[in-house]
Amino acid sequence: MGSLLNADRPPLFCPGCAHDRVTQAVDKALDRLGLAGHQVAMVSDIGCSGLFDTFFNTHALHGLHGRALTYATGLKMARPELKVIVSMGDGGLGIGGAHLLSTCRRNIDLTLLILNNFNYGMTGGQCSATTPANAKVASGFLNQLEVPLDACRVACAAGAGYVARVSAYHASLSEQIAAAISFNGFAMLDIWGVCPGRYTRRNTLTPQMIEADMARLPPAQGVVEENRRPEFGSLYQARAAAQPPAAAPHQVTVTHRAPQSGRRELVILGSAGQRIVTAGEILCLAGLTAGLHATQKNDYPITVLRGHSVSEVVLADEKIGYTGIAHPHVIIALTLEGVARRQALFGALRPDALVIANHHLQLPQHAAEQVNIDFKTAKIKSPDWALAALAVLAERRQAIHPAMLHSALALRFAGRVLEKAMDLVARSARLA
Numbered sequence: 001m002g003s004l005l006n007a008d009r010p011p012l013f014c015p016g017c018a019h020d021r022v023t024q025a026v027d028k029a030l031d032r033l034g035l036a037g038h039q040v041a042m043v044s045d046i047g048c049s050g051l052f053d054t055f056f057n058t059h060a061l062h063g064l065h066g067r068a069l070t071y072a073t074g075l076k077m078a079r080p081e082l083k084v085i086v087s088m089g090d091g092g093l094g095i096g097g098a099h100l101l102s103t104c105r106r107n108i109d110l111t112l113l114i115l116n117n118f119n120y121g122m123t124g125g126q127c128s129a130t131t132p133a134n135a136k137v138a139s140g141f142l143n144q145l146e147v148p149l150d151a152c153r154v155a156c157a158a159g160a161g162y163v164a165r166v167s168a169y170h171a172s173l174s175e176q177i178a179a180a181i182s183f184n185g186f187a188m189l190d191i192w193g194v195c196p197g198r199y200t201r202r203n204t205l206t207p208q209m210i211e212a213d214m215a216r217l218p219p220a221q222g223v224v225e226e227n228r229r230p231e232f233g234s235l236y237q238a239r240a241a242a243q244p245p246a247a248a249p250h251q252v253t254v255t256h257r258a259p260q261s262g263r264r265e266l267v268i269l270g271s272a273g274q275r276i277v278t279a280g281e282i283l284c285l286a287g288l289t290a291g292l293h294a295t296q297k298n299d300y301p302i303t304v305l306r307g308h309s310v311s312e313v314v315l316a317d318e319k320i321g322y323t324g325i326a327h328p329h330v331i332i333a334l335t336l337e338g339v340a341r342r343q344a345l346f347g348a349l350r351p352d353a354l355v356i357a358n359h360h361l362q363l364p365q366h367a368a369e370q371v372n373i374d375f376k377t378a379k380i381k382s383p384d385w386a387l388a389a390l391a392v393l394a395e396r397r398q399a400i401h402p403a404m405l406h407s408a409l410a411l412r413f414a415g416r417v418l419e420k421a422m423d424l425v426a427r428s429a430r431l432a
Contacts, residue, residue, distance in 0.1 A: 004030050004037050004056050011055045018168035018193020019048055019115055023055055026085070026113070028174035030056075033181060035083060043072040044087045045096075047122045048195075049115040052087040066096025069103045072110050080233050083111070083181055090116045093151060094129030100151075103186055104158035108232040111181045112188040114151055115168075117195035118205075125198030136202040151190045152220035161185035161227050165220040168193035169207035179222065185231045190220070252411065254291040256404045259397040263316040266330040266399055267345060268386055269338030270309050272300065276338070278412075279386035280311030285408035286400040287315035295323045299341065308337040315399055330398055331368075332389045333357040339364075354398050356389045371396070373431050380428065387421060388428035395432035402429065 004027055005011070011023045030040060040058040044050040046065035053060035059082065063071045068086045076084045093100065093114055103110065119137055120126045127135070127143035130151070137143055155163045162183040166176050168191050180187035192210045194200055266283060270276040277298050284294035292315045301307040312325050327348045333339050333355060339346075346364040349355070357363060359372035371392060373385075380388050394405040402425075409421045 001031055001034050001036055003027050004035075004040070004058060006055055006057050009054045011051075013048065013051075014195075014197040016194060016196040017048070018117060018191075018195070019051075021168045021173070021193065022113065022115055022191055023052065025168075025174040025177055026052075027056070029177035029181060032174065032178045033083075039081075039083055041072075041075055041079070041082045041084045042087065043068050043075065043084060045092045047089040047091050047120070049087045049089040049092070049113075066092045066094070067099065068092060069096060069099040069110070069112065073103065073106070073108055076108055076110055077233060077236070080109070080237075084109075085181065086110055086112045088112060088114055089121070090114065090118060090128040090130040090151075091120045091123075094149065097129070097149075097154075100155065100188075101158045104155050104160040104188075106232040107159060107161050107185045107227070107229060109184055110186055111177075111183075112186070113177070113180075114188065114190045116151070116190055116192050117199055119195055119199045121195040121198045125195075125202070135199070138198070150217065151188070153218065155188050156220070156224050156227070159227050160188055161224055161229070162187035162222055163190075163220045163224055164188075164222050165190045165192070165214055165217065167191070167207060167210045167214065169210065183223070185229075250411075252285065252288040254289065255407060256290040256401070258287070258290040258292055258315070258317070258399070258404070259401050260399065261317055263314065263318075263320075264330070264399040265325045265328045266313045266315070266332070266393075267325060267328045267342060268311045268313075268332045268334070268389075269342055270332075270334035270386060271337045272303070272305050272307055272309050273383060274309060274334060275383055275386050276300075276309035276311050276334075279332075279390055280313050282387070282390060282405070282408045282412055283311075283313045283315070283400065285411050286394075286404040287313075289404050289407040289411075290400075292317055293320050295320050297323055308335075308341040310338055310341050327353075329353050330393060331355045331357075332386065332393070333361055333363060334385050334389065336361060354393075354396065356392055358385065371432070378427070378431060380424070384424055387424055388431070391425040391428035392432045394425075395429045 013020045037057045042053045043061045044053040045068040053062045072086045118131050124138045126139040127137045129149040131143040152165045280296045287294040295314045297312045299310040346366040349366040349368040351367050353368035355370040359374045394402045
């Protein structure tokens, strides 16, 4: 097929860098396998090895440090016909170690090339997960406190189907890369090489020393017999095809007409336990019954049962591209925690906007019309405040009207819960 190297962006590394040898070997391997550029995807992350996606005329994806295997997995699942090759340094190996374990366990058909030069070459020569304990690096004594990672032993233990340790200077490098790419499952090559820009300024390391060091380690030469099993992607497709078909999504029948046209932005500000998210969902369902497009964004802390709870809803008669809200048409303000979370929105309210507020709250100054509700006098409990406010909103025919709200409740609830919700809405409508 010929070379797939990018003539417009030729490989450029420090003189003597092992990565250049790997780049050339990958190109020869692709040629040996007869692969065209459209049949290959190069996935990389950060570091000198992260330049690989620019050096080849193939599909390419460049991502965050240590995360390349996650992108490659998604890419392979979506496009199983592609040969997906991941280039990663020993820095990315350490940062994304958990992703390596998951990929080994899955045995998905990816080829991982670890360009292992024993340090963070791009960022200053600090120690990485594979730095020998006796090496001198830019991070002082830190490498003396940790055992260097043997990627091959880890990969074998985690279930990888093909694992090999190879020198970047070995004459068979391109053949070994081709064999790894041809393997139907997860294949990992731990490729050792010299970093002249950083590592060998403080340490002596030659191709001969690399070969000697490799000889002292347990062999890793290709197929791991005890890990032979079906490839993840094909197994997944077979199992998925055997599953019963998923139920069709529920269809919402358009039975109403919205009280206003255009885009309407609504924000509900409350606290945990007040069913704020549910109220936002009911607003969306109400919009759907009038044929509107709807989006909902929720904001609450990790505590879930304590703190603010905010729901932002956009209803529009055209497709919604941007879901942000800068000038809401409606704010429902129930508690101080929610108000504090979106305090700046009040200053952006226009005179034709509406605020439905718990009458106990001191709100920031705003230009909108305000309707106060005394929930306590109305004997409405805190978990029901948001739905009661929706009833007031519907009575005032802002964004929704009562029939839309009733249809939304019937879509969301059933039985006794629906009866109680309808009764609450009927009682709350008088508060408008």
